[in-house]
Amino acid sequence: MSEKMSTHQAQEDQRNEDILIYLNGEIVPKAEAKVSVYDSGFMLGDGVWEGLRLYNGTWAFVGEHLDRLFEAAKAIDLDIGKSRDEVMQAILDTQAANNMTTDAHARLMVTRGVKTRPFQHPSLSQQGPTFTIIMEHSRPNLPRPIRLATVPHLRGLPMTQDPKLNSHSKLNCILACIAAEKAGADEGLMLDVNGFVNTTNACNFFIVRKGEVWTSTGDYCMNGITRQKVIDLCRANDIPVFERNYSLVDTYGADEAFLTGTFGAQTPVGEIDGRQIGDGQMGPMTERIRGLYKDLIAQECA
Ligand SMILES: Cc1ncc(COP(=O)(O)O)c(C=O)c1O
Numbered sequence: 001m002s003e004k005m006s007t008h009q010a011q012e013d014q015r016n017e018d019i020l021i022y023l024n025g026e027i028v029p030k031a032e033a034k035v036s037v038y039d040s041g042f043m044l045g046d047g048v049w050e051g052l053r054l055y056n057g058t059w060a061f062v063g064e065h066l067d068r069l070f071e072a073a074k075a076i077d078l079d080i081g082k083s084r085d086e087v088m089q090a091i092l093d094t095q096a097a098n099n100m101t102t103d104a105h106a107r108l109m110v111t112r113g114v115k116t117r118p119f120q121h122p123s124l125s126q127q128g129p130t131f132t133i134i135m136e137h138s139r140p141n142l143p144r145p146i147r148l149a150t151v152p153h154l155r156g157l158p159m160t161q162d163p164k165l166n167s168h169s170k171l172n173c174i175l176a177c178i179a180a181e182k183a184g185a186d187e188g189l190m191l192d193v194n195g196f197v198n199t200t201n202a203c204n205f206f207i208v209r210k211g212e213v214w215t216s217t218g219d220y221c222m223n224g225i226t227r228q229k230v231i232d233l234c235r236a237n238d239i240p241v242f243e244r245n246y247s248l249v250d251t252y253g254a255d256e257a258f259l260t261g262t263f264g265a266q267t268p269v270g271e272i273d274g275r276q277i278g279d280g281q282m283g284p285m286t287e288r289i290r291g292l293y294k295d296l297i298a299q300e301c302a
Contacts, residue, residue, distance in 0.1 A: 011141040013137040021094075047076075050108045052108070055300075060297055068225070069108060094106070145280065148273070153179065188200060195247065197248060204261065215242075
């Protein structure tokens with residue numbers, strides 16, 4: 001069996017030992033970036049987050065990322081305590097402090113803040129939100145296509161912790177990932193409540209069949225920004241693309257499969273539940289879409 005791997009694997013970069021972290025209006029060394037054990041994010045997973053990537057001096061699709069962050073905060077009734085411009089300034093200040101110009105990844109996290117007592121009720125968070133940005137030097141580094149295993153953990157209905165929310169608590173996804181690893185795979189392929197193939201525990205999922213690109217309806221999965229860019233690119237380039245229900249039978253029989261996410265852009269999938277997908281390597285459609293996405297990033301981040 002080959003070594004353990006994850007879709008968020010990056011090249012080792014020693015500079016990440018000395019990065020500076022944004023924490024509640026201050027920029028502090030990594031070792032000093034600490035939050036209270038009373039923080040609602042630590043205690044309860046009560047917060048939202050967003051992942052962004054820096055290419056050639058520009059944070060790609062930052063407008064969409066900020067929209068999604070503010071929408072998620074509103075959904076959980078969390079006041080970020082900053083305007084969009086202030087959030088953007090915090091990103092730029094952290095970038096400048098770290099002297100980063102390209103190939104960086106930022107994780108913005110906002111929690112309901114420090115609680116007065118160690119209990120669940122949101123009214124116990126009385127000190128305002130905790131806002132932090134971890135910004136790392138980051139170049140994705142995958143030595144081989146990803147292996148997936150279907151797991152018993154479902155993408156639930158929207159009334160049970162809507163799977164569209166980028167919530168701090170990722171336990172359902174983490175359990176899916178653990179189950180996949182125990183099955184000898186890298187990441188978990190998750191079904192929806194009707195048994196249709198939906199998404200993985202950390203990325204959106206696509207298959208390619210006979211020149212057509214298929215992904216889930218978009219219900220039950222993260223409304224991925226990279227997912228939407230891939231759909232838009234297919235439409236703009238006359239590649240037939242469908243958001244539809246499909247099953248594991250369609251998936252095992254696909255010519256290609258790939259994942260999407262801000263970190264890794266498009267990641268080829270070589271194997272699902274012990275079945276080789278296509279020839280087990282990156283297929284021509286995945287390669288084409290990766291090229292189109294690279295061009296889009298070059299335009300966006302010129
Ligand atoms: C569960 C899940 N799916 C998919 C994605 C990919 O979304 P995006 O393309 O916006 O990075 C993420 C990233 O936050 C995620 O957490």
